[in-house]
Amino acid sequence: MSVVVEDMNIAIGGKPIVADVDVNIADGERVGLIGSSGSGKSMISKAMLGLLPLNASVSGSIMLGGTQVVGASERELADLRGRYVGTVFQNSAASLNPVMTVGQQIGLPLKLHYDLTKAERAERMVAMLGKVGLSADMADKYPHELSGGQQQRVGIATALITSPRFIIADEPTTALDSITQRQIVDLLTSLVDDAGASMLFITHDFSVLARATTRCYVLESGRIVDSGATADVLANPQTPESKRLVSAARSLTLRNTREDSDE
C-alpha cells in the first residue's frame, strides 16, 4: 500500500508538535523515520492511525492507499486499523494485554475483522506463531511468562496476522538488547518483504535503521530536516541537524563495537 503524507501539521492543545511534514512510501518500500526523543516521531505514527489524543488537531493530508485518514470517521478508521494497517509497538511487555493468552492476542485482529470459525482462527494463529519463530504451545501462555524478545515476536505476529498492506513499526526494538534487536529487525523486514507490504520504521537508532530500511527521513523538532537513501544519509548527512544526529550515533556505535570485541 502506498502512503502519501502531505503538508501535515499536528498541534496538541494549540502547541505545534509536527510541522509541514511530507512523507512518501511506495508500495512494498521500507522507509525509516529517525529522530531524537521528543521530535514527534510517535505523533506521526499515531496520526496515521487516527489515534492522536483528543486535544490534538491535525491538518494536511494523510493518504493510506485510497483512504484519507485526516477527518475520517471512527468507523472507517477502525476498518483500516489492524486490517490494512498493522502496528508493532515499542514496549511489547506493556502492549500485550496481561489477562489474554498469546493466542487470544494474536487472533484479535482476525476476530475483529474477519468472520472465521474458531478452528480457522486457531490454524492461522499457529501458522503465524511458526513464522515468527515461536512454538505452537506458546499460544496458551500469558504475556508475563515470555521473555522480552518473545513478547516482541508476539507483537509482530499480531501486527502481521491479517496480512496488512502497510506496517507501522514504532520503535519496535527499543526495549530489547542488541542481539535480540538484530533478530527482531531481521524477522520483521523479512516478513514484511515476504508479504509485499510497505513499512514505516520509526526509531532513534541508526544501526537499526540501516538494517531495516532502504530510505529514510530525519525528523528534528517536528520538521523533516533530511531525507534520502538510508546509506547516503548515514554516510553523507546534508543538514547540520542530521550531521549532529549521525555523529552522535557514530560515537555510540563505535563504543558499542569496542564493547562487542571485548566479549
Next chain:
Amino acid sequence: MSKQRTNKLGAIVRSVWQRGEGKFTLIVLALWLAVALVSLVWTPQSLWVTDGYHVWAKPSASHWLGTDGTGADVFSWLMAGSRTNLLIVLLTVVVSALWGLLLIAAMVARNSALASTSVVMIDALISIPTVLIALILAVPMGASITVIVIACGFGYGLNLARVARPSALLAARSAYVESALANGASGWRVLVSHIIPNILPVLAVQLSLSAGTAVLAESGLTYLGIGVPSGVPSWGHSLATSVKLINVFPLTVLWPGLIVTVVVVALNVFGDVLRDAIDPVTNPALRQIADSAEKEGER
C-alpha cells in the same frame, strides 16, 4: 471452548478451596444456598403456626432455636429468611455492578467532557447516604425489597465506580488498549474485552464487600421499617422483631445476629480470595489449565 471455560471455573473454585479462609467462605456460601433452596420446600415448622402459650421459648426438640414473640419457630423463619437475603444480595450485586460499570465507562471515556462531568457527578452523589435514599424511595413505594435493592444498588454502584476508577483509567490509557485500538477494536469492545477483564480483581473485592454490606443494610432498613415488609421472612425481620427484648431473651436475637455476622465476614473474605484466584498472574493454576488444554489438543 466451553470445556475450557468449565475447567477455568473449576480451577478458580479449587484455588479458593485450597486456602483456609477460602474453605470457610465456600462452606458458608454453599450452606446459605442449600438452606435457601431447602426452605422453598421444607421448614421444620410452618412459618404461620403461632402458639400464644409458648412465646420466647428456649431451644427444644420441637423448636431447635426456640420461638419468637408470637410463638413461631425461629429456626424456620431464619431458614426462610435466607432466601429473601440471598435474593436481595444477588439483585443488589447485579444492579450495583451494572450501574457501576456504566459510570466507569463514562469516567474512562475518551470524551474528556463526559469523563470529567461524570467524576464530579459521582463525587456529589456519593455524599448522599444510602439510608436517606431508601427513606425517600420508601415514601412512594412503601417497605419493600425493591427499596433495598435500588437504594443499595445505587449507592454501591457509585462506590464501585469511585474505587475502580484509578485502575480503570490505568487500563484505559495502557499500551495494550492502544494496541487493541490500533487493531481496529471499537470503544465498547475495548471496554468489555480489555478494560473490564483487567480491573476484575478490583471489581471482585468491591462487589463482595457490597454483597456483605447489602446483608447488613437489609437488617438495618428492615429494623427502620422501610426494608422487607412485615410478614416476609428475612434475617433483618427476625432481628427487628426480637431486638426490643434483647435484655430479657438475648438468645432469640443472638441467632440472626450470628448468621448475619458470619455471612458478612464470609462475603468480605470471599472477595479477597477470589481476587487472587481469578488473576492469571497470581494464580498458577489458571496458567496450567491453558497448558493442559494444549496437550489435549495435540492428542
